[in-house]
Amino acid sequence: MSSEDRRPLRGLRVLDVTWFGAGPIAMRTLANLGADVVRIETHRRPDGLRLVAPKPPGDASLNVSGFYNNFNAEKRSVAIDLARPEGHELGLRLVRWADVFMTNMTNRAVRQVGLTWDEVHEANPGIIGVYEPMQGLTGPHTEFIGFGAVLSAITGLNYLSGDASEPPNGVGTNYPDYVINPGHGVIAILAALRHQRRTGEGQLIDMSQLESTVAALSGPVFAWDNAEVEYQRNGNRVPYAAPHGAYPVASYAGEAGRWIAIACIDETQWQAAAEVMGSQAWTADPRFATLEARKAHEDELDALIEAWTSARTGEDATALLRAAGVPVGMVLKASELLADAHLRERDYYAYLDHAEAGRRAYDGPGFRLSETPHEVRRAAPLLGEHTFEVATEILGLDPDEVGRLVAEEVLY
Secondary structure, three states, rough: OOOOOOOOOOOOOEEEEOOOHHHHHHHHHHHOOEEEEEEEEEEEEHHHHHOOOOOOOOOOOOOOOOHHHHOOOOHHHHHHHOOHHHHHHHHHHHHHOOOOOEEEOOHHHHHHOOOOOHHHHHHOOEEEEOOOOOOOOOOOOOOOOOHHHHHHHHHHOOHHOEEEEOOOOOOOOHHHOOOOHHHHHHHHHHHHHHHHHHHHOOOEEEEOOHHHOOOOHHHHHHHHHHHHOOOOOOOOOEEEEEEEEEEEOOOOOOOOEEEEEEOOOOOOOOHHHHHHHHOOOHHHHHHOOHHHHHHHHHHHHHHHHHHHHHOOOOHHHHHHHHOOOEEEEOOOHHHHHHHHHHHOOOOOOOOEEEOEEEEEEEOOOOOOOOOOOOOOOOOOOOOOOOOHHHHHHHOOOOOOHHHHHHOHHHEO
């Protein structure tokens, strides 16, 4: 990486009072784009992600969670007890320093630490304040609490997952935290920054995680609104393609019990797949001659394809289908993603040295900018690692005052 910082958000000052996933990931994006992100934490109630796995076996440290570290790379951590009067004032001094403030704590927690929009805006009228509670700052459910697993249920996301014969089974992870909410948060901040730099005016961003997630479910919602068609859980199947699913293979990388995904979106791809499988007669079979016919006989079609895939290794099956122009891919495991040749060639994962966790992989950029790069330069901070630095350089405290505040557990 170049020692010159050409990243587009260099010079932007950001105060991060977020926790868990949705907020920290958005703030990490700003940090990787060059912003100076200072994260306020507390020993009294550490971020829940510092407490949970994945961690090295037997290591109970608050500094080695893989989730926490990945979501908080390149930030500075200052540990302040905002509930104490002196701590609250230090928090407001950091608000005055910042261009952007963000929290995804519950509205009740925000009130408890004295960082509501009224208080933040009074301290710094030019600041951009991002508030991202689960269901927004207004409305009958504004005080409801929950995490990604609850959000996936109340947005209807869980209802879309699984097979029709089974109960809704969700997506197996807190999907809104990782993808939708952080992306919308960053876009909102960049829009507000453009206004701020043109006018000098800050503004409130009221971002409901509920609404951010619902925005990604337009297909089922508008199917009902326009045609009163109720979405049906159907596993890997979709109404516009067949075959479309995951099919077992004999092995992959010498391991049995593996799968490949095949998705024939148009007739050309279906005909190519049938030819590769040595059964071009399938395309003339009335059961499979059209998309409508294939959908009506999808169980029979899937059984034929499964017989072909299960007799071959994943390497052979994907190579044959891909050469014919059929969309296909292995169902990969996490360990295989880390070793994937394509991701390695593009330098997706950043390997950074952490003071306690050691050398670990961090997610890289989801996009590339040719002139103003997005880079991951530093590992996640230890809890309170930059307290002295922030207290002296930003807050202007002398070392003796820092020592007193540490002794009194206002700072850590």
